Amino acid sequence: MNGTPTPSLRPIRLVAGGPWAVGVLVAACSGAGAPPAPSADATALAQAVKDQIATDELMAYSAAIAEHVRPSGSPGENAAIDTIVATLEARGVPVAVHEIMAYASDPVSASVSVPGTDFNPRAITMAYSAATGPGGVEGTVVDMGGLAELPRLETGTGERLVVEGESFGAELPNLTGAVAIVDGQPRNVPTIVLERMGAAAVVFVNPEERLNELIVTSTWGSPSLMNYHRLPTVPVAQIARSAGEELRRRIAAGPVRLRVETELSTGWKPMRLAVATVEPEADAPFVLLGGHIDGWHHAATDEAASNAAMLALALAFHEVRDQLRHGLRIAWWPGHSNARYAGSTWYADEFFADLRLRGLAYMNIDGVGQIGAKRFGATASEAFGGFAARVVEQSQGVEIAASRPSRNSDQAFNGIGLPLVQFNHTRLAEDGGYWWWHTPDDTYDKIDGDVLKTDTDLYADALAEMLAGAPYPVSLSEQVAALGDAIAARDEASGGALGLGEQLGERMARLRDAAERLDALASAGRVRPLEQVAVLRPLHRVMYVPLNVYHPDPGVALGPLPGLAPAAVLADENANPDRRGFAASVLARERNRLVEAADDALAELHRVLTAAEERR
Numbered sequence: 001m002n003g004t005p006t007p008s009l010r011p012i013r014l015v016a017g018g019p020w021a022v023g024v025l026v027a028a029c030s031g032a033g034a035p036p037a038p039s040a041d042a043t044a045l046a047q048a049v050k051d052q053i054a055t056d057e058l059m060a061y062s063a064a065i066a067e068h069v070r071p072s073g074s075p076g077e078n079a080a081i082d083t084i085v086a087t088l089e090a091r092g093v094p095v096a097v098h099e100i101m102a103y104a105s106d107p108v109s110a111s112v113s114v115p116g117t118d119f120n121p122r123a124i125t126m127a128y129s130a131a132t133g134p135g136g137v138e139g140t141v142v143d144m145g146g147l148a149e150l151p152r153l154e155t156g157t158g159e160r161l162v163v164e165g166e167s168f169g170a171e172l173p174n175l176t177g178a179v180a181i182v183d184g185q186p187r188n189v190p191t192i193v194l195e196r197m198g199a200a201a202v203v204f205v206n207p208e209e210r211l212n213e214l215i216v217t218s219t220w221g222s223p224s225l226m227n228y229h230r231l232p233t234v235p236v237a238q239i240a241r242s243a244g245e246e247l248r249r250r251i252a253a254g255p256v257r258l259r260v261e262t263e264l265s266t267g268w269k270p271m272r273l274a275v276a277t278v279e280p281e282a283d284a285p286f287v288l289l290g291g292h293i294d295g296w297h298h299a300a301t302d303e304a305a306s307n308a309a310m311l312a313l314a315l316a317f318h319e320v321r322d323q324l325r326h327g328l329r330i331a332w333w334p335g336h337s338n339a340r341y342a343g344s345t346w347y348a349d350e351f352f353a354d355l356r357l358r359g360l361a362y363m364n365i366d367g368v369g370q371i372g373a374k375r376f377g378a379t380a381s382e383a384f385g386g387f388a389a390r391v392v393e394q395s396q397g398v399e400i401a402a403s404r405p406s407r408n409s410d411q412a413f414n415g416i417g418l419p420l421v422q423f424n425h426t427r428l429a430e431d432g433g434y435w436w437w438h439t440p441d442d443t444y445d446k447i448d449g450d451v452l453k454t455d456t457d458l459y460a461d462a463l464a465e466m467l468a469g470a471p472y473p474v475s476l477s478e479q480v481a482a483l484g485d486a487i488a489a490r491d492e493a494s495g496g497a498l499g500l501g502e503q504l505g506e507r508m509a510r511l512r513d514a515a516e517r518l519d520a521l522a523s524a525g526r527v528r529p530l531e532q533v534a535v536l537r538p539l540h541r542v543m544y545v546p547l548n549v550y551h552p553d554p555g556v557a558l559g560p561l562p563g564l565a566p567a568a569v570l571a572d573e574n575a576n577p578d579r580r581g582f583a584a585s586v587l588a589r590e591r592n593r594l595v596e597a598a599d600d601a602l603a604e605l606h607r608v609l610t611a612a613e614e615r616r
Contacts, residue, residue: 038394042469045323049460052316055453061087061308062300062369062452065293066444072104072294072335072342073269080293080304081274084311084332088276093318098273098350102335102342103222105129107213108263110237111136112203114250115259121243123203125262126186127338128217129236132201136261137235139179139200141251147184175199179258181247183207186238188218188230189556195234201260202236205244212238212438213296215338220552221345221412222268222335230554235262271334273343276314279327285358285530286327287466288418289313289459290344290410291365292336297440299337305369305447307332309456313463324467326360326529333410337438344410345552355416356537360529361466361474362413364422365459369452371445372431376458377424378402379409381544382482383536384421387473391462392423396454405544407557415549417537419474421462425455471522472529476515479539484508486543486560487594495571498564498587500594507598514605518612526612535604542597547590563590 038046064083068076081097088095110125115138176198182190186204194202206212217223218230237260239247250256274293279286291306298304314330335342348355361384378388380402388402405411405420413420427433436442465473487508491498518535521527541549546562558565569575569583 038465038473039469041323042465045320045468046461046464048320049313049316049464050457052319053312053453053456053460055449058305058308058312058369058452058456059447059449061311062305062447063444065307066298066300066304066447069297070293070295070299071106072102072337072339073271074294077294077334078272080307081272081332084293084307085274087311088314091315091318093276093278093314095274095276098275098347100271100273100334100343100346101222101268102271102339102346103267104269104271104335104339104342105215105217105264105266106338108265110263111259111261112237112239112243113259114247114256119246119250121239121246122211123237123239123243124211124213125264126236126238127213127215127264128219128231128266128340129191129262129264130233131264131266132235132260132262134261136259137179137200138257138259139177141247141256141258142173142175142178142180142199143248143251144180144182144194147182147187147190173197179203179260181205181244181258183244185212186214186216186236188216191216191232191234191236192218192230195232199234201258202234203258203260204236204238205247206238206240208435209240209242210435210439211240213337214238214438215340217340218554218556219340220555221340221349222342224551226551227554235260237262271339271343273334273347274332275347276330277327278314278317278321278324278330280321280324283358284324284327285360286329287361287363287463288329288331288355288359288413289363289365289463290331290333292334292343292410293332294334294337294339296337296438296442298443300442300444301367301370301434301446302437302442303366303368304444305452306365306367309365309368309452309459312456313459316460317463317467325470326467328463328467336410340555341410341412344412348412348416352416355413355418358530359413359416359418360472360533362411362418362420363459363463363466364409364411364420366409366422367434367437368425368455369447369449370425370427370434371448371451372427373425373448373451373455374428374431375424375426376400377426378422379405379424380421381405381419381479381540383419383474383476383479383540385478386475387465388421388423388462391458391465395458395461404560407555412552414544415541415552417533417540417549419533419536419540423455423458423462425451425458470525471527472532474529474532474536475519476532476535477512477519479536479543480508480511480515482560483539483543484512489559490561490564490567493571494567497570498567498591500591503591503595504598507595507602510602511598511605514602514609517609518605521609521612526615527608531608531611535601535608538597538600538604542594561590561594563593
């Protein structure tokens, strides 16, 4: 260990073998129960909804949307929105169209060339990268290898470079004035790393013989004064695999100078956000279903097909609204693909209070209807994990384990505390995978009508249970169990130095017991869904949001309890003393936030359980 003293986390040291050690805590929280089966009312409603949705109708809606090229704020996107709104209004579904301003980045052109030679392959630039201006930038090529190597690069002083919570450890070469080439699809963290190393430009070599449109900023939503510094200042281009191979052949023969020229249109632009409302009564609690209306090129499966499914679901649930217990909002998000989730983030900001007081969940839909889709799956926050798996099994006869959400898919509602669920039906890798994603080849012929009908029905099954079933299919016990697992994992990552047992052990034991009581009472119909979500909210926030729940965190996945991601620094014997001290400060404050979240959940649990007992 480094001999220089650093701040300590002694007030929360774990007592080895003590009664509230994290290992004991997790074992105590491992008995989470599965959510109950759907009620007869929900099952009948699901069938009624599915009977209204025809495959031909889904394909017609898809064709009308995929007809247009739809970057955010474009005439094509507006034409697609007009089609959706007109269809809803013709059937009497209430729909509002919000006018918003968002910070978007539209790639225009790119070139990558070796001056004085015939090397000038097809190239594209990435949204939010820097524009070079006429003439571009030029520098000697430095081959950085693959993306996997980047996090292992060290600075010459042995310090580690931390970029958006990621730890980079090995010697970082000085790339000042050089053009870096790196294997892999463009991503935000590698771009930031290479920019900080001084690269004049970055060229990503796609692992396949294609070019995928992507974004290289880690900002989330339209940038603010708190995060605009994350916008890259380095030009970024992408070339296909064969071009990268040819470039490396030239490098093998001696130094190569590469010229990179990029043009983008980046700035504020108006966009439109359509939101349909299906309500059994005014001000009813509601589930929010969302998917993005914008897309790269014709964006048939990403995601005109999803937009069509949303439209069909809105129309069908509107027809049975008198049978619902809860409302449904359906939002077609602009600003997803070339404005970094700006539409959904705007909605979370502007409707924060309404979502906090009446929102029950966020359900995302993306990438449905793919030709050749064979694998079913689900992404869900822990409280919906069992529910999502059961819906897939009962609907498709396939057993799955829902995966934890990463940091994508318009997940703008974690700060509000809304649990998330999304279903997936994708192609197998051996069948070529979802290769046309974010390319000009994502055209109408990539949609399979039968697959789209199957996928839409899967969402109908889940929504019917969430909107009409009793009890509401959410599990607090599963959320508490996952929190215990996350605490143990972060403590292990710190080498035991984090030690949360003394302050959290008893709280977690109480949370476990109270969660089991609440789930049992909910199954008996004595707990209201909004009460369940109110208890979940503080736990969801600390599990998914680092530092600040009101300002979007970066678009970088840091795992459960992201605020405690620096825990690994405490176990790093080579960490710079300053870095260890800085990490200790963050961890002490995040420990306090975690303790407060547990206390808030316990207080809400006490209130809800007391009210439930009075409903005998």
